[in-house]
Amino acid sequence: MKTKQLFASLLLMAYGLGTAQADYTLNLMEGVTSISKDVYGLHMLVLWVCVFIGIVVFGAMFYSIYFHRKSRGYQAANFHESTKVEIIWTIIPTVILILLAIPATKVMLQMDDTKDSEMTIKVTGWQWKWEYEYLDSGVRFFSSLDEASNKARQLDSGIDPRTVPNYLLNVDKPLVVPINTKIRFLFTAADVIHSWWVPDLGWKKDTIPGYINEAWTSVEKAGTYRGQCTELCGKDHGFMPIVVIAMEKADYEVWVAAQKGVAVDAANAAEKDWTQEDLIAQGEKVYANNCASCHMADGAGLAGTFPAITDSAVVKGDLNAQVELMLKGKGMMPAFGQMLDPVDFAAVATFIRNGLGNAVGDSIQPSAIKSLQAAIPTIVSDDE
Amino acid sequence: MNVDLEQRNKKTVRALVILVFVMFLFAVALIPLYDILCEITGINGKTKQESAVLDYKIDTQREITLEFITSLGAGTDLAFKADKYEIKVHPGEVVTMSFTASNKTDQRMTAKANPSVTPGPSVxxxxxxxxxxxxxxxxxAGETKHLEVQLVINPTLPEHYKRLTFGLTFFDTTN
Amino acid sequence: MSAVTAEHEHDDHHDHGPEKGLLRWVITTNHKDIGTLYLLFALAMFFVGGIMALVIRAELFEPGMQFVSPQFFNSMTTMHALVMVFGAVMPAFVGFANWQIPLMIGAPDMALPRMNNMSFWMLVGGVLLLASTLFMEGGAPASGWTLYPPLVLQTGAALPFAIFSVHMLGISSIMGAINIIATIFNMRAPKMTLMKMPLFVWTWLITAFLLIAIMPVFAGAVTMLLTDRFFDTSFFNAAGGGDPVLYQHIFWFFGHPEVYVMILPTFGVASTIIPVFARKPLFGYSSMVYATAAIAFLSFIVWAHHMFTVGMPMAGELYFMYATMLIAIPTGVKIFNWTATMWRGSMTFETPMLFSIAFVVLFTMGGFTGLMMSMAPIDFQYHDTYFIVAHFHYTLVPASVFILMAGGYFWLPKWTGNMYDEKLGKLHFWLSAVSVNILFFPQHFLGLAGMPRRIPDYAVQFADWNMVSSVGAFIFGFSQLLFLYIVIHTIKGGTGEKVSDEVWEDAHKHGLEWTLPSPVPYHTFATPPDKIPTEHF
Incomplete structure (x- = not known):
């Protein structure tokens, strides 16, 4: 099991190499799907149409500005209408628009065609991370901003973003997909509206709480493709990137098998008894990644907006009440119940009671959290 | 200012104020209008409760894959899943799918699920x-429930639909 | 008390000049005073909104978070938009309407002077209430000016106040619109038939109808937000059977005409200025009127092009794509007409003309990107990126704002009787025109390269163009201080040169206002003029 996981992570690294920092571009990217290439073609077409119209209109305008000026002694004409000209410049744009609408409609219809997909991935937007669930294989995980970016992006972190590989465009667990496979995505959200966008795939789709949206892709080239949330979803909207790693089908199968091992390991870790020291040590990391951007690294909070952790009545009060608040969220505070696994949840709950200037002394075990938390729904596949 | 102008201004203002109220009512009316529009066009893929008993002829020639997706709103502390992820059905056939939902908390919880079918126009x-x-x-507290959805796919469903997704999202509405 | 008595009191008022002292500005019912108040308030808000924009651009100058928290950054983008739309651009055009509509149609004042005063002070109250949310617990609204649920429902204590301020701004706009329509319908000089009205009056008439149609809808939508938050309704909450996307439909039913509320009067001012400096009548007057009406009509049936990515059924996507593409036709007609107005004119390039030409060129650029985004499949790439930020800023800043500047330079000499400093005016124009492009043009590249909008920090490949854009923003922002100086300088006496009654060469052929003395007396057209300029057909 362990070697499999090691192999899978090596694979991930191999696919991620060579793209430490993307160069800046001026134009839309062509992307790596047939749709994204069609979209790019359409973009270039309408761009050139605009350039052409621009040259004609601005050309006439600047000719006039240069020659028809009083300082050159030009006498003003006195015409003020011409039905013929007006009809011409109504008809020509109409024709151009019809010529643009035809290819646009074609691409649109292709985008809508999710038929005969080979696999389905459910994407759920959360404040502020993505949840991916492979409906066919049951693999399910959260994907959030990587630790290095997260540290560097804190106010006055003192870390130069240029030293962070793929700053703000890197995640802890990327979405892995096989190439040349028609993948159907189902989109929904748990809290507010988000939008899932990887430019190389050629589209974005909103994720709406309570509703399901659909889209599809088929990646033609193996590689790492990066994107971001594109619908304002609150404070950390700018910090929930998307990373898609497309790999050969055989490699993908290895990755899936390894993921199942990871799930078993996590389940085992949640069952064992943890010492308070281990929980606090683990909790400190979880705090830095999930809590520090609002409650600040030292737990001081932000007066008027985000409550302090240090000396907080909630933290110094009943442990169960604190856990309940963390599970369910409140106002701007996201619900961490389904976002953190039992180990991380118990660790950070214990950490804030015994760190950041607090010394309550008690702790909670991952197994206790697990019984409180929504169990991860397991998929019953049906082969009838 | 003369009395005539006065009268005309009053008339104009009266007409415009009525227009303002009409537009406000229009905004409110958009809520039911939207529901009706959604039902016809499937804008948001929401299903409506069917009151009549439907008696379609079962089309055994066609098979549709029906997929059940379960989700939870943030902070909704339930375990919730369909007992089967997907099934194959014939249009016209009455299908019952059961779901299991358990309250993971030690308190009483009220929750409501929102249905959403995709692709939208198939709704x-x-x-x-x-x-x-x-x-x-x-x-x-701690209760596990078995819940059911019963549905029929109208056999006039256009040919190109091969797979329909029925999504249900539970939201905790206790407060 | 009957309105008749009220009007009698108003009549008595005519015999006096303006009240002395500050009280004059509080209780005034004179259209010129109220116009001045609107314009000065709008100018002040232009700077307030501008400072917010500079906070945004300062944070985005470099990658990494340097100055503000992400939450405050979101408040800044939200408040910048709300202040600029409801506090600066709309009131500025209402200011122009107050000053100019009675002068252009030969009326002694607005039809409902008391309501006019009330709508101004309601505006001030609304904007101050909105600004006060900055100091509330949880901060100002940070969900974008579109106030989308469910996100907006996470706003702290500020939510009800922000919504109440939207109500006040809406009522103010509605009162202003009613006043404008009543004035135009009932108070035109006898020979001023509808098809002889100056285009500025036409565009405002259509705009006023837009306002009356959309403001109540917006008020309805935000009221439903309020009840969703405080009274357990579920209009937009899926947990109770509502749909958050419904809010977006209602919002954009308001929101799309709303952006035309800001651009139609812009068209009107441009159509007023360009003929004067081309020394030629406006080309295609009647097609301009019809094009404006067509754009206004289309604005009601294209709203969902703001929502191509929410997952509408294909038929909906296609309908909204085609309908949106149609807007290019009447808009094109307008641009061609302005070009034809300049064609074979005898042009001079005073500051108002410079700003107007820059408007035609740069608004056309915004129109091009608009056409690109109307095409739904490519909008899936452009949507919610800096490409759209570039697009709507091109249609708002070098279009609406430039035309507001042009109108200021154009009419200020008439209103004050003093000439502005032409050299400084031209300097202001060139600084603004160059910096606005440094500011917004690179944002096209950023959007195409993949930078989403409304993010406080970005990946390092976006760093170069963001830095360029921020530099442009600061130059543009500080250049506007020059405008402030020029306005104050002009009010205080300007160059000292006494301006003629028509101010601009042969302007009397273009509008009634230029037949009045300069500065315009406190009361004008007590009896309607029996002649009107014959330039409009």
Missing amino acids: GYVKNTECFCFDTQVFE
């Missing part, structure tokens, strides 16, 4: 005769 053909999502569900 008019998905006749939902029974669904736990039509009512608010009450869960006692």
Whole structure:
């Protein structure tokens, strides 16, 4: 099991190499799907149409500005209408628009065609991370901003973003997909509206709480493709990137098998008894990644907006009440119940009671959290 | 200012104020209008409760894959899943799918599920005769419930639909 | 008390000049005073909104978070938009309307002077209430000016106040619109038939109808937000059977005409200025009127092009794509007409003309990107990126704002009787025109390269163009201080040169206002003029 996981992570690294920092571009990217290439073609077409119209209109305008000026002694004409000209410049744009609408409609219809997909991935937007669930294989995980970016992006972190590989465009667990496979995505959200966008795939789709949206892709080239949330979803909207790693089908199968091992390991870790020291040590990391951007690294909070952790009545009060608040969220505070696994949840709950200037002394075990938390729904596949 | 102008101004203002109120009412009326529009066009893929008993002829020649997706709103502390992820059905056949939902908390919880069918335009053909999502569900502390959805796919469903997705999202509405 | 008595009191008022002292500005019912108040308030808000924009651009100058928290950054983008739309651009055009409509149609005042005063002070109250949310617990609204649920429902204590301020701004706009329509319908000089009205009056008439149609809808939508938050309704809450996307439909039913509320009067001012400096009548007057009406009509049936990515059924996507593409036709007609107005004119390039030409060129650029985004499949790439930020800023800043500047330079000499400093005016124009492009043009590249909008920090490949854009923003922002100086300088006496009654060469052929003395007396057209300029047909 362990070697499999090691192999899978090596694979991930191999696919991620060579793209430490993307160069800046001026134009839309062509992307790596047939749709994204069609979209790019359409973009270039309408761009050139605009350039052409621009040259004609601005050309006439600047000719006039240069020659028809009083300082050159030009006498003003006195015409003020011409039905013929007006009809011409109504008809020509109409024709151009019809010529643009035809290819646009074609691409649109292709985008809508999710038929005969080979696999389905459910994407759920959360404040502020993505949840991916492979409906066919049951693999399910959260994907959030990587630790290095997260540290560097804190106010006055003192870390130069240029030293962070793929700053703000890197995640802890990327979405892995096989190439040349028609993948159907189902989109929904748990809290507010988000939008899932990887430019190389050629589209974005909103994720709406309570509703399901659909889209599809088929990646033609193996590689790492990066994107971001594109619908304002609150404070950390700018910090929930998307990373898609497309790999050969055989490699993908290895990755899936390894993921199942990871799930078993996590389940085992949640069952064992943890010492308070281990929980606090683990909790400190979880705090830095999930809590520090609002409650600040030292737990001081932000007066008027985000409550302090240090000396907080909630933290110094009943442990169960604190856990309940963390599970369910409140106002701007996201619900961490389904976002953190039992180990991380118990660790950070214990950490804030015994760190950041607090010394309550008690702790909670991952197994206790697990019984409180929504169990991860397991998929019953049906082969009838 | 003369009296005539006065009268005309009054008339104009009266007409415009009426227009303002009409537009405000229009905004309010958009809520039911939107529901009606959604039912016809499937804008948001929401199913409606079907009151009539539907008696379609079962089309055994066609098979549709029906997929059930379960989700939870943030902070909704339930375990919730369909007992089967996907099934194959014939249009016209009455299908019952059962779901299991358990309250993971030690408190009573009320929760309501929202249905959403995709692709949207197919929603008019998905006749939902029974669904736990039509009512608010009450869960006692730790309670596990078996919930059911019953539906029929109208056999006139256009040929190109091969797979329909029925999504249900539970939201904790206790407060 | 009957309105008749009220009007009698108003009549008595005519015999006096303006009240002395500050009280004059509080209780005034004179259209010129109220116009001045609107314009000065709008100018002040232009700077307030501008400072917010500079906070945004300062944070985005470099990658990494340097100055503000992400939450405050979101408040800044939200408040910048709300202040600029409802506090600066709309009131500025209402200011122009107050000053100019009675002068252009030969009326002694607005039809409902008391309501006019009330709508101004309601505006001030609304904007101050909105600004006060900055100091509330949880901060100002940070969900974008579109106030989308469910996100907006996470706003702290500020939510009800922000919504109440939207109500006040809406009522103010509605009162202003009613006043404008009543004035135009009932108070035109006898020979001023509808098809002889100056285009500025036409565009405002259509705009006023837009306002009356959309403001109540917006008020309805935000009221439903309020009840969703405080009274357990579920209009937009899926947990109670509502749909958050419904809010977006209602919002954009308001929101799309709303952006035309800001651009139609812009068209009107441009159509007023360009003929004067081309020394030629406006080309295609009647097609301009019809094009404006067509754009206004289309604005009601294209709203969902703001929502191509929410997952509408294909038929909906296609309908909204085609309908949106149609807007290019009447808009094109307008641009061609302005070009034809300049064609074979005898042009001079005073500051108002410079700003107007820059408007035609740069608004056309915004129109091009608009056409690109109307095409739904490519909008899936452009949507919610800096490409759209570039697009709507091109249609708002070098279009609406430039035309507001042009109108200021154009009419200020008439209103004050003093000439502005032409050299400084031209300097202001060139600084603004160059910096606005440094500011917004690179944002096209950023959007195409993949930078989403409304983010406080970005990946390092976006760093170069963001830095360029921020530099442009600061130059543009500080250049506007020059405008402030020029306005104050002009009011205080300007160059000292006494301006003629028509101010601009042969302007009397273009509008009634230029037949009045300069500065315009406190009361004008007590009896309607029996002649009107014959330039409009």
